[in-house]
Amino acid sequence: xxxxxxxxxxxxxxxxxxxxxxxxxxxxxxxxxxxxxxxxxxxxxxxxxxxxxxxxxxxxxxxxxxxxxxxxxxxxxxxxxxxxxxxxxxxxxxxxxxxxxxxxxxxxxxxxxxxxxxxxxxxxxxxxxxxxxxxxxxxxxxxxxxxxxxxxxxxxxxxxxxxxxxxxxxxxxxxxxxxxxxxxxxxxxxxxxxxxxxxxxxxxxxxxxxxxxxxxxxxxxxxxxxxxxxxxxxxxxxxxxxxxxxxxxxxxxxxxxxxxxxxxxxxxxxxxxxxxxxxxxxxxxxxxxxxxxxxxxxxxxxxxxxxxxxxxxxxxxxxxxxxxxxxxxxxxxxxxxxxxxxxxxxxxxxxxxxxxxxxxxxxxxxxxxxxxxxxxxxxxxxxxxxxxxx
Amino acid sequence: xxxxxxxxxxxxxxxxxxxxxxxxxxxxxxxxxxxxxxxxxxxxxxxxxxxxxxxxxxxxxxxxxxxxxxxxxxxxxxxxxxxxxxxxxxxxxxxxxxxxxxxxxxxxxxxxxxxxxxxxxxxxxxxxxxxxxxxxxxxxxxxxxxxxxxxxxxxxxxxxxxxxxxxxxxxxxxxxxxxxxxxxxxxxxxxxxxxxxxxxxxxxxxxxxxxxxxxxxxxxxxxxxxxxxxxxxxxxxxxxxxxxxxxxxxxxxxxxxxxxxxxxxxxxxxxxxxxxxxxxxxxxxxxxxxxxxxxxxxxxxxxxxxxxxxxxxxxxxxxxxxxxxxxxxxxxxxxxxxxxxxxxxxxxxxxxxxxxxxxxxxxxxxxxxxxxxxxxxxxxxxxxxxxxxxxxxxxxxxxxxxxxxxxxxxxxxxxxxxxxxxxxxxxxxxxxxxxxxxxxxxxxxxxxxxxxxxxxxxxxxxxxxxxxxxxxxxxxxxxxxxxxxxxxxxxxxxxxxxxxxxxxxxxxxxxxxx
Numbered sequence: 001x002x003x004x005x006x007x008x009x010x011x012x013x014x015x016x017x018x019x020x021x022x023x024x025x026x027x028x029x030x031x032x033x034x035x036x037x038x039x040x041x042x043x044x045x046x047x048x049x050x051x052x053x054x055x056x057x058x059x060x061x062x063x064x065x066x067x068x069x070x071x072x073x074x075x076x077x078x079x080x081x082x083x084x085x086x087x088x089x090x091x092x093x094x095x096x097x098x099x100x101x102x103x104x105x106x107x108x109x110x111x112x113x114x115x116x117x118x119x120x121x122x123x124x125x126x127x128x129x130x131x132x133x134x135x136x137x138x139x140x141x142x143x144x145x146x147x148x149x150x151x152x153x154x155x156x157x158x159x160x161x162x163x164x165x166x167x168x169x170x171x172x173x174x175x176x177x178x179x180x181x182x183x184x185x186x187x188x189x190x191x192x193x194x195x196x197x198x199x200x201x202x203x204x205x206x207x208x209x210x211x212x213x214x215x216x217x218x219x220x221x222x223x224x225x226x227x228x229x230x231x232x233x234x235x236x237x238x239x240x241x242x243x244x245x246x247x248x249x250x251x252x253x254x255x256x257x258x259x260x261x262x263x264x265x266x267x268x269x270x271x272x273x274x275x276x277x278x279x280x281x282x283x284x285x286x287x288x289x290x291x292x293x294x295x296x297x298x299x300x301x302x303x304x305x306x307x308x309x310x311x312x313x314x315x316x317x318x319x320x321x322x323x324x325x326x327x328x329x330x331x332x333x334x335x336x337x338x339x340x341x342x343x344x345x346x347x348x349x350x351x352x353x354x355x356x357x358x359x360x361x362x363x364x365x366x367x368x369x370x371x372x373x374x375x376x377x378x379x380x381x382x383x384x385x386x387x388x389x390x
Numbered sequence: 391x392x393x394x395x396x397x398x399x400x401x402x403x404x405x406x407x408x409x410x411x412x413x414x415x416x417x418x419x420x421x422x423x424x425x426x427x428x429x430x431x432x433x434x435x436x437x438x439x440x441x442x443x444x445x446x447x448x449x450x451x452x453x454x455x456x457x458x459x460x461x462x463x464x465x466x467x468x469x470x471x472x473x474x475x476x477x478x479x480x481x482x483x484x485x486x487x488x489x490x491x492x493x494x495x496x497x498x499x500x501x502x503x504x505x506x507x508x509x510x511x512x513x514x515x516x517x518x519x520x521x522x523x524x525x526x527x528x529x530x531x532x533x534x535x536x537x538x539x540x541x542x543x544x545x546x547x548x549x550x551x552x553x554x555x556x557x558x559x560x561x562x563x564x565x566x567x568x569x570x571x572x573x574x575x576x577x578x579x580x581x582x583x584x585x586x587x588x589x590x591x592x593x594x595x596x597x598x599x600x601x602x603x604x605x606x607x608x609x610x611x612x613x614x615x616x617x618x619x620x621x622x623x624x625x626x627x628x629x630x631x632x633x634x635x636x637x638x639x640x641x642x643x644x645x646x647x648x649x650x651x652x653x654x655x656x657x658x659x660x661x662x663x664x665x666x667x668x669x670x671x672x673x674x675x676x677x678x679x680x681x682x683x684x685x686x687x688x689x690x691x692x693x694x695x696x697x698x699x700x701x702x703x704x705x706x707x708x709x710x711x712x713x714x715x716x717x718x719x720x721x722x723x724x725x726x727x728x729x730x731x732x733x734x735x736x737x738x739x740x741x742x743x744x745x746x747x748x749x750x751x752x753x754x755x756x757x758x759x760x761x762x763x764x765x766x767x768x769x770x771x772x773x774x775x776x777x778x779x780x781x782x783x784x785x786x787x788x789x790x791x792x793x794x795x796x797x798x799x800x801x802x803x804x805x806x807x808x809x810x811x812x813x814x815x816x817x818x819x820x821x822x823x824x825x826x827x828x829x830x831x832x833x834x835x836x837x838x839x840x841x842x843x844x845x846x847x848x849x850x851x852x853x854x855x856x857x858x859x860x861x862x863x864x865x866x867x868x869x870x871x872x873x874x875x876x877x878x879x880x881x882x883x884x885x886x887x888x889x890x891x892x893x894x895x896x897x898x899x900x901x902x903x904x
Binding site: 183255297365 | 523524525526530534556558559561706707801802803805806807808809811818819820822824843844858888890891892
């Protein structure tokens with residue numbers, strides 16, 4: 001995302017203009033814009049004019065509109081992208097859609113004040129955002145994070161599962177007699193389908209691409225890698241062959257399900273490549289929390305009420321918080337969490353904000369969306385009793 | 391519906407079908423104690439005949455009952471056996487050799503395998519090749535999927551499910567174990583190998599817990615590769631002493647566990663102890679051979695009066711026409727010509743042919759591993775993990791349900807919202823533990839604490855489980871799976887939970903919310 005302009009005074013009043021470029025940027029915008037904010041963006045509106053004779057003339061006009069947001073919707077994958085392999089946070093195919101609905105608050109020759117409109121936010125079109133109750137630290141840090149140049153480290157992952165993918169043919173298991181050859185035949189067919197899906201979905205020609213990860217339990221990843229390599233050779237796909245040689249990484253995971261993507265991000269091969277990126281850091285932090293839960297239960301707390309109690313006692317070393325909590329439509333709730341993050345950071349603690357668009361964030365959401373690793377042990381029940389006694 | 395579990399009890403009490411019932415210990419009390427699987431029995435309950443649907447059905451049930459009752463007297467008893475153990479313990483080799491000794495594997499195939507494996511530079515895998523059929527398995531010298539074979543001893547017809555030992559293929563092993571009545575545990579006696587398999591991260595321990603949680607209550611332990619430790623009796627005793635307490639702790643009754651020393655590669659003590667190679671073993675062992683032990687396995691009770699349930703474990707193209715599916719019947723009877731519903735889904739199929747042990751039969755009953763040839767259905771609707779049931783009596787579909795689980799030896803405790811993989815027969819689906827309802831006392835089942843924060847190792851608990859969507863893209867709602875509560879159908883109500891490549895718990899389904 002490009003930062004086009006930023007005019008924010010020290011009290012948080014002002015506006016920020018941004019130019020989204022890919023899916024991830026749409027997600028950032030979705031998290032930035034809240035109910036009540038005013039958003040200015042280009043829009044296409046059908047304008048009807050009634051002439052003196054009574055005939056109705058309808059025109060589509062491209063114009064800039066400023067809305068006061070009443071509703072905001074994000075859908076990550078359009079129907080066309082519903083395929084077996086998915087590009088996780090990839091910008092190659094813009095499939096995320098962001099829609100902002102609200103009332104027009106600036107007069108315009110074509111549109112009346114107070115008329116409703118729904119904006120479809122498009123890539124590479126500027127969006128100006130003005131916050132209803134000022135820019136808080138979380139919102140500003142998100143703007144910074146989203147607009148840092150060179151953020152373009154992306155990871156394309158192809159998730160694959162022989163049994164559940166819609167593309168995929170069922171593979172008969174090996175059986176006593178005839179099953180064996182059937183198994184092999186189906187397997188070849190499966191690799192073929194996978195190769196086609198690979199070509200269709202993965203932008204292997206893209207120079208910005210960091211790594212192509214083949215992850216699976218067992219040796220399927222090796223077989224698939226070899227097959228794709230061979231097939232590329234046979235069909236003379238030089239670009240693909242080179243991309244595979246340079247960027248192909250094979251990683252062992254324990255299950256073919258989507259939540260094993262976290263394992264991929266934690267694996268040493270990928271962690272090294274993505275050392276400074278948020279994905280790896282989030283995965284590692286969540287892992288740390290789980291480990292703490294196992295070794296010292298009193299130092300790993302989760303749930304909004306408990307975490308707030310721990311923060312009151314200045315005990316939080318690392319705060320894990322999901323962006324879903326900041327998206328709360330109720331500004332009071334959002335303010336509460338913003339204050340929590342600020343207080344933790346003030347006391348020298350670390351706050352890691354998880355994105356619900358990624359697997360680690362979804363796992364945190366399941367865990368009530370907020371968790372904390374404490375610097376010293378505290379017994380939940382004792383603390384609760386203390387609070388009740390007050 | 392009448393209580394479907396009642397007929398079993400009645401059958402067990404009077405039926406000559408289960409002669410072993412009186413001897414030894416009541417099998418029903420042997421389930422994992424922490425799960426409190428034994429239910430209070432209401433012996434006064436009288437079984438009411440299911441409403442008469444078709445005359446033919448009554449007749450079929452009668453015939454099935456008669457045939458099952460005659461097992462052990464006129465016919466050989468049918469048992470299915472899953473072969474388990476750590477990777478490279480010699481499971482496939484043992485079974486390959488066993489098949490040869492019992493005459494199931496002809497000389498020609500044996501020679502072909504020997505030549506083939508020699509050529510590949512893996513002569514030690516020659517016996518395993520009779521079960522490891524695929525190119526990849528042979529190349530890597532490792533079993534990757536369940537191999538199904540059958541053999542017969544003087545008094546038993548045994549269906550063998552050779553399970554993979556490697557930890558990445560445990561899903562396949564679970565699929566096999568859920569079709570078995572008994573287990574054959576193969577352990578490697580070589581110095582250091584047994585310990586590696588038994589320690590944390592080894593599959594010996596995990597496999598034992600898995601098969602037990604899936605309702606297997608008899609186990610034969612074959613101590614393999616004794617030739618590599620010079621047939622040392624002390625080593626044999628050491629391993630037995632090591633395993634015995636663990637097996638008891640896992641819920642296997644001592645009278646249902648048997649130990650036998652073997653050397654699979656040489657074929658020592660598999661069927662006989664007479665060969666030259668067995669000379670050293672004969673000096674201190676003259677007990678029963680492995681085949682003798684297998685010949686004494688008890689056949690489980692067959693519940694033919696419950697509604698039909700067939701979880702599909704394999705789908706392939708039939709030799710003539712139609713699509714073949716195989717799996718074990720978890721209840722009821724099925725006959726040729728019947729229409730069956732495929733769940734999940736809206737499709738029905740007609741049964742054209744039923745095969746049990748490579749022979750065409752007119753019907754199959756609960757407990758049998760059958761292959762059904764289905765017609766009038768598009769094969770795309772048949773998938774591994776689907777369940778076949780009568781159109782009049784459907785399996786409920788579940789996305790959210792409560793379960794009573796027991797947590798295994800895990801490092802990271804389970805919190806609310808933990809991502810897990812749920813295993814049910816041949817199906818594994820991603821799921822989330824959405825609610826920790828309560829922790830329970832392992833012995834009495836009474837509630838210790840409501841709404842616990844975490845579940846640590848060794849606890850027994852009631853939790854709510856919700857299925858997750860299968861992929862990142864596509865529909866965001868989880869697809870339901872066919873499931874039944876344990877009180878309705880035992881086989882259909884057992885689940886296993888895994889996470890990050892290790893089994894974290896096992897349990898039973900209590901209630902399905904939809």
